[in-house]
Amino acid sequence: AQKVTQAQTEISVVEKEDVTLDCVYETRDTTYYLFWYKQPPSGELVFLIRRNSFDEQNEISGRYSWNFQKSTSSFNFTITASQVVDSAVYFCALSGSNDYKLSFGAGTTVTVRA
Amino acid sequence: ETGVTQSPTHLIKTRGQQVTLRCSSQSGHNTVSWYQQALGQGPQFIFQYYREEENGRGNFPPRFSGLQFPNYSSELNVNALELDDSALYLCASSLRDIRGGAEQFFGPGTRLTVL
Numbered sequence A: 001a002q003k004v005t006q007a008q009t010e011i012s013v014v015e016k017e018d019v020t021l022d023c024v025y026e027t028r029d030t031t032y033y034l035f036w037y038k039q040p041p042s043g044e045l046v047f048l049i050r051r052n053s054f055d056e057q058n059e060i061s062g063r064y065s066w067n068f069q070k071s072t073s074s075f076n077f078t079i080t081a082s083q084v085v086d087s088a089v090y091f092c093a094l095s096g097s098n099d100y101k102l103s104f105g106a107g108t109t110v111t112v113r114a
Numbered sequence B: 001e002t003g004v005t006q007s008p009t010h011l012i013k014t015r016g017q018q019v020t021l022r023c024s025s026q027s028g029h030n031t032v033s034w035y036q037q038a039l040g041q042g043p044q045f046i047f048q049y050y051r052e053e054e055n056g057r058g059n060f061p062p063r064f065s066g067l068q069f070p071n072y073s074s075e076l077n078v079n080a081l082e083l084d085d086s087a088l089y090l091c092a093s094s095l096r097d098i099r100g101g102a103e104q105f106f107g108p109g110t111r112l113t114v115l
Helices: none
Strands: A003-005 A011-013 A019-021 A024-026 A032-039 A046-052 A057-060 A064-069 A074-079 A087-095 A099-104 A108-113 B005-007 B010-013 B019-026 B031-037 B044-051 B053-056 B065-069 B076-079 B085-095 B109-114
Touching: A003 A087, A003 A099, A011 A019, A019 A108, A024 A074, A032 A074, A046 A057, A046 A064, A046 A074, A074 A087, A099 B031, A099 B044, A099 B053, B005 B085, B010 B019, B019 B085, B019 B109, B031 B076, B044 B065, B076 B085
Parallel strands: A011 A108, B010 B109
Antiparallel strands: A003 A024, A019 A074, A032 A046, A032 A087, A057 A064, A064 A074, A087 A099, A087 A108, B005 B019, B019 B076, B031 B044, B031 B085, B044 B053, B065 B076, B085 B109
């Protein structure tokens, strides 16, 4: 069974501060995929990134960066120099190689204050 | 925008009634997944359809059923509505990847309220 844990329920920061969201996962699959989605107040889930279990290279995309560590089963996400528009709920998700469903964490609500 | 559309946007039903939610997938996608998201929680997988057949189901009772049409659009039907069925229902479309891990693109959701 797949399980995703996002221990942080809410994070509140002032604009321009960095925000790091933690995600810890459990799976018995040797091949699996990790995702981050953003859900703004409008409700639509927006895809941010996908990583497969064989690719531990960390990535930076603009103000977003991801840190994938198989040794600790973690897939953390950082927003650098946060902006008010980053305010949303962020979900970490996991799927196995033969399991096409996404298993989501409970989400972390990020509030960026001006 | 993802190109995935859902209708209706909002719906209010009473306990015991039946409801049908609709989803049009993104052009070129052949797989549709449905998720239920209760307030303050992460989405929970209901089921997935690939080429008009159910391809995996989450922990939901049989009164949750679905269809996928030849144009890959989909319906979610819920019979005998219960108060706990009140939630945001999300549809996601994807292009099936035999290796797994296909990116799923979500629609705006249908907010269902059961009174």
